[in-house]
Amino acid sequence: MKSINRQQLAIGNYPYPLYPFTYFLDAAEAFQIRNIEIWAAGPHLYLEDYSNGMIKQLKQEMAVRQLHAICLTPEQCMYPVNLGAREKYIRDRSIKYFEKALNAAEILDAGAVLVTPGDSYRNEGTGDAYAYTVENIRRLGEIAASKNLKFYLEHLTKETTSLATTAKELWKMKCDIGLHNVICMMDTDMMSRYGETTDDYLKETHGQLGHVHFIDGMPSGHLALGDGVLPLRSYLDSLNEAKYQGYLTLEILNDRYYLNPNAAVQKSIEWFDNYIRN
Numbered sequence: 001m002k003s004i005n006r007q008q009l010a011i012g013n014y015p016y017p018l019y020p021f022t023y024f025l026d027a028a029e030a031f032q033i034r035n036i037e038i039w040a041a042g043p044h045l046y047l048e049d050y051s052n053g054m055i056k057q058l059k060q061e062m063a064v065r066q067l068h069a070i071c072l073t074p075e076q077c078m079y080p081v082n083l084g085a086r087e088k089y090i091r092d093r094s095i096k097y098f099e100k101a102l103n104a105a106e107i108l109d110a111g112a113v114l115v116t117p118g119d120s121y122r123n124e125g126t127g128d129a130y131a132y133t134v135e136n137i138r139r140l141g142e143i144a145a146s147k148n149l150k151f152y153l154e155h156l157t158k159e160t161t162s163l164a165t166t167a168k169e170l171w172k173m174k175c176d177i178g179l180h181n182v183i184c185m186m187d188t189d190m191m192s193r194y195g196e197t198t199d200d201y202l203k204e205t206h207g208q209l210g211h212v213h214f215i216d217g218m219p220s221g222h223l224a225l226g227d228g229v230l231p232l233r234s235y236l237d238s239l240n241e242a243k244y245q246g247y248l249t250l251e252i253l254n255d256r257y258y259l260n261p262n263a264a265v266q267k268s269i270e271w272f273d274n275y276i277r278n
Contacts, residue, residue, distance in 0.1 A: 084118020
């Protein structure tokens with residue numbers, strides 16, 4: 001019997017940038033998916049624009065639809081955010097940005113904030129960037145702990161970080177940070193680009209996997225489930241065998257879906273439901 005179930009599925013507003021945030025909330029309600037991951041990016045909850053009052057209004061919009069935020073993911077790849085930057089002013093601004101994310105997550109009762117490794121210039125070494133990243137995530141992680149928030153640490157690709165692209169590198173960074181509320185997560189798209197599997201992440205993290213971005217790819221693309229070539233059933237089988245208890249977010253993030261995001265989300269939910277049934 002499968003332990004993975006529909007209550008673990010979450011959808012994100014990632015494919016909805018051409019629609020108001022309330023349109024996404026209406027879609028989640030219609031799909032009967034109560035768990036949502038909030039991508040804090042323009043035009044939805046750009047942290048530099050939102051006051052506490054505006055965030056509370058978003059929470060009310062979620063409440064009337066009986067939706068629950070399971071994670072706040074501040075945009076940190078396309079925006080000039082880098083916790084490992086050589087330049088102190090960039091690091092300082094990035095820290096303030098994440099402090100705003102932690103504040104928003106606390107107001108929204110999101111329970112967790114997603115953070116990614118910093119980065120270094122490719123013609124320079126990674127030592128300083130790694131040290132800055134560990135120091136700053138530890139500092140922010142302590143603030144998160146004071147707010148009873150988890151910090152999901154996500155790996156990236158070589159184009160977006162020089163510090164942690166594999167399960168082993170991610171686990172090392174988590175251990176160097178040394179906080180219990182900083183927890184490794186897995187992204188099936190980015191994982192597959194380096195030939196890794198769910199089993200690799202479960203092994204390297206000693207089963208301490210807190211969150212999953214579950215999407216298809218070619219292997220890249222952040223596609224709707226069924227639109228790529230990734231062995232998604234195998235990934236879920238491994239999580240099922242490990243009795244994974246966390247959430248699986250549909251991080252569908254490709255402009256091919258922007259005009260009709262509901263179709264991509266519906267297709268993915270149907271794929272997931274079919275896995276559960278069979």
